[in-house]
Amino acid sequence: MKIVEIREKTVPISSPIRNAYIDFSKMTLSLVAVVTDVIRDGKPVIGYGFNSNGRYGQGTLMRERFIPRILEADPASLVDDAGTNLDPHKIWNCMFTNEKPGGHGERSVAIGTIDMAVWDAVAKIEGKPLFQLLADRYGNGQADRKIFVYAAGGYYYPGQDHGKLKDEMRSYIDRGYTVVKKKIGGADLDEDLRRIDSVLSVLQDGQKLAVDANGRFNLDTAIKYAKALSQYDLFWYEEPGDPLDFELQATLRNYYKNPMATGEDLFSMQDARNLVRYGGMRADRDWLQFDCALSYGLVEYLRTLDMLREHGWSPKRCIPHGGHQMSLNIAAGLGLGGNESYPDLFQPYGGFPDGVTVDDGHIMLPELPGIGFEGKADLYREMVKLA
Incomplete structure (x- = not known):
């Protein structure tokens, strides 16, 4: 072999x-x-x-x-x-x-x-789905195929206005998502707040908005946004400052009591450990977004999960960045809190196998061998061309 x-x-x-x-x-x-x-x-x-x-x-x-x-x-x-x-x-x-x-x-x-x-x-x-192999090898043998997913979007682009932003978010809600995410920090604070108000105007009870600054802010700006965002009941305030500025993240907890999220740009167990040690992240409300495809793969991710348990964190507080089927399998097999999804972007590499739909913010992973790429026809066509 x-x-x-x-x-x-x-x-x-x-x-x-x-x-x-x-x-x-x-x-x-x-x-x-x-x-x-x-x-x-x-x-x-x-x-x-x-x-x-x-x-x-x-x-x-x-x-x-x-x-x-x-x-x-x-x-x-x-x-x-x-x-x-x-x-x-x-x-x-x-x-x-x-x-x-x-x-x-x-x-x-x-x-x-x-x-x-x-x-x-x-x-x-x-001869197994990856999620079942992971549950057998590293869990209790019981995979949970029902996975929470949220819709990531709300980017800035030429010609976008508030009407188009609302239409985009409505389309995610209409497809079954209950949490949507939009970008902040690419406009000034007043405009970002107007954009948030526009999105919230199309959400119903039980539906939430997350915002993501992609590491743009210095401490003063991060605090200014934190104070302004505190008026909303957001799902999370994501990556306000540089991902390696643990002092900024730790300081921000004094100004923002609601959930925060970060970690997608930390690429090793050691960096993840430093975030948990020094970043002031709160295991009762905050979210960790480490992405195995960017951070040495699943072998390293297993080390990261072991480290998190040692520091009192549940895998349920992990919702990986990336929107790919690998993290979906990890979520199902190892008990993560969910996964990001890009319903309309970065195709055909994001998304779910054909026929999988979002119901009340969750999907059900089908029983496909391996990661399940063969179940997504547009993606598998590209893979076959390579192999």
Whole structure:
């Protein structure tokens, strides 16, 4: 049993939208296929993966460092002790060979993308949905296929007015979402508050709005927004300052009592631990948004979950960034609090398998082998072209 080939292709997911920090006009991602010599139904088992939006494709790092390390390793060193499947932890260790600790920005994305494809292959070889494999190996064997999802949108874009913003949010509510998210910080505070009022005007009882500053604010601006946002019952106030400015985050709790969220731009267990230690995050109300596809993959995410438990945090306080099926499987298999969703953006890489609908803010994951990419026709067409 071995990996015979790993392919990577950098693909565009460009869009005219922007948040408070970047625009997406040149955005790309890496699509990866891990081809094995295991045959199922007359075909080789192939695992697929891709990185989340907001961080660009990492093909150069993969081709120069991480893919060669896997392919040059003794195949026997990359399988489990029984010799019946690939071992994602051994493959991860192989990729990290000769890498110094720290500096997690770009290589964490490259490794995380390959790691996703490895787990897809492992679950397919075992003949299980990934969520069930995770529940069996790391949980109590009981996966919860019903997952909370929220609709992320509300970006700034040319020609957008309040009417179009309201129409966008209505479309999410009409599709079954109960929580929607919009961007802040890309306009001045008064305009952002008017945009919030516009969105709230279309929400009904039991429906909530989250806002996301994408790390734009310094401390003074973050506090000014916190005071203004306190008049609303928001689902959360997300990433007000630089993701590594733990003092800013810790100070902000003195000015904002409602839930806050951050973590999507922290790419290792160690950075996540520093947030929990020094960022003033409150385990009874705040949310953690670590995204395995950007932060060294599921192998590292398992370490992060162990660390969180040691610090008194429940996995239920984790709602990952990214809107991809990998995190949906982790949520179902390991008991996370839900997952982000991009109903209309970054397609075909976001979203759910075909036929899956949102009902009262939740979806039901179907029983598909691996991560379930084969159940999303537009995405699987792109994957087949690669492999």
